[in-house]
Amino acid sequence: MTQPRTLLAKIWDAHHVADTAAGATLIAIDRVFLHERTGASALKSLAAAGRPVLDPARVFAVMDHIVDTRPGRGDQTLMQGGQAFITETREAALAAGIRLFDVTDRDQGITHVISPELGIVLPGVTLVAPDSHTCTQGALGALAWGIGSSEAEHAMATGVLRLARPKTMRVTFKGRLSPGVTPKDMALTLLATHGAAGGSGYVVEFAGEAVGALDIEGRMTLCNMATEFAAMTGIIAPDEKTYAYLAGRRYAPATFDDPYWQTLRTDAGAVFDREIIIDASTIAPMVSWGTSPEHCVAIDGTVPQGPARAHEYIALDAGAPIKGTPIDAAFIGSCTNARLSDLRRAAAILRGRRVSPAIRKALVVPGSMAVKRAAEAEGLDKVFIDAGFEWRMSGCSLCFYAGGEGFEPGSRTISSTNRNFEGRQGPGIRTHIASPETVAASALAGAIADPRERLA
């Protein structure tokens, strides 16, 4: 009988190529995904050093970060100088022989939305991308994590990365979520209770009844914010839902009948370096009050005492109720919450209603062009447009401010994204992150609102 192992240990051991003289490990990398913001930089640097991409067939690239999201878009971007990132990524991808999902490609979308859609990420694989939210893809049972440009070059040139073995943490969500409470609220609860550095040094496996009950898209939302927890990544063991989701997708196997796939789970009795248990039934819709994702409170709570800088930037005092805080703008998008199920739940709240006249900008940016087409087939675009939202092409859009399109100066936004950092959505912009339901309910109210009050 072999020692019980965690899912991380199984994937790690299966990708172990060699130990280095100084105690690190060469870990094989199965998939690399690039985007235009950092991809051109990595590919150009490799080419300049005369280093070919070892296996271009396992490297993918997409235009998502600074592409225009207005209908009829081309290479022009609202960000000054942004076009060069697009054209240089295109040229470099072509030269390297890697598959690019270009601006006008019907499969274009946010990296972490299209990789699962196309079956590029698979259970048990190692996947890296020069993008911190690569942890999203751990929802499919992959060891997927964000790296820098130099490490992306390393993975492409050598097929491996030199790594130290991470510690393991299991976060178990017991019980079931209440109506109107979402995976976003699970992630924000973890951050509020254990801090933005709480996962430092760990790979976090999410487990428990509430995680198993999530659909694949919800699992991606939960894993998406593992990087906000300072974890190397998050991962969820694949189950029948995972294999049903992936079977037959373009780059995935047609079936997952091989017994191998059933081995990709943590064995009973496997020991983690740290365990956290959270009762999912006690989680309420969460919203951020400050400038770190750990600055979160339940929607019916009050702003706690935090760092003075955070209170000053966000202009909210300790003790103030978060609900009812007036907002100027609403954003539904990003690799966190812009998949079809997210749009359906937001649309269910908006259907037949109009955003408050206080809202000066409201945007929906689908996570991929496939999500956009599926939403349109259900008429969700009309629901959003009738409610006063703009309906856009896919991209990262205003999850961050790149210097082109922005919110009006001084805006306070409610956003389905992942980061409420100072200036993340533009200089001086005050961001409150929350679930798509909370964004929709707040847009209707013109103030931070509890989505449960809108549930029929």
Add this chain to the structure above:
Amino acid sequence: MTPFITLASRAIPLLRDNIDTDAVIPSREMKTTGRTGLADGLFAPWRYGDAAARTPDPTFALNQSQAVGQRILLAGENFGCGSSREHAVWALMEWGIACVIAPSFAPIFKANALRNGLLPVALSGELIAPLAWEEITVDLPSQTVTCGDAIHRFEIETEPKEMLIEGLDAIDLTLKSRPEIDAWTEADKALRPWIYLEKHA
């Protein structure tokens, strides 16, 4: 990579927790696909009273006269969280910073720093606070930070330490293991054929 062995400098304090890479260098300051021209955008939201006009905020640590030419930055918990952009490391190094001392680092920032010759040193917050504006020496071979009579030891994994001291390029080093990598890949093709895709048309 630039080797790192020992470094003496005054330590510039920026003792805030969770300094994210959007603060180190905002997306809008990443103007080209290259790795240079980034120092001007370093800490732009904090360093300039008006980022567009580049008016320095005199209260910001890096703008003070005693920060000129200094190479060590002190910071709070979880330094470099957020975006994976390696531009944060490149911007710090171009400005002159070669070592950041903080209680903890976000993992991607730490890996990026080590690959570029910027040393991340983890010390507890209580040990860091008294170092503010002091002349200190960071010595990698002995893994110590020295400030007057006080000597603090820090931990670093063996391989990154050796690579920093010798200024080794990670890719060159790994390519020496090419026979093992190729052998592993050939064996894996039989085990997991679905990993290996057809070349793109």
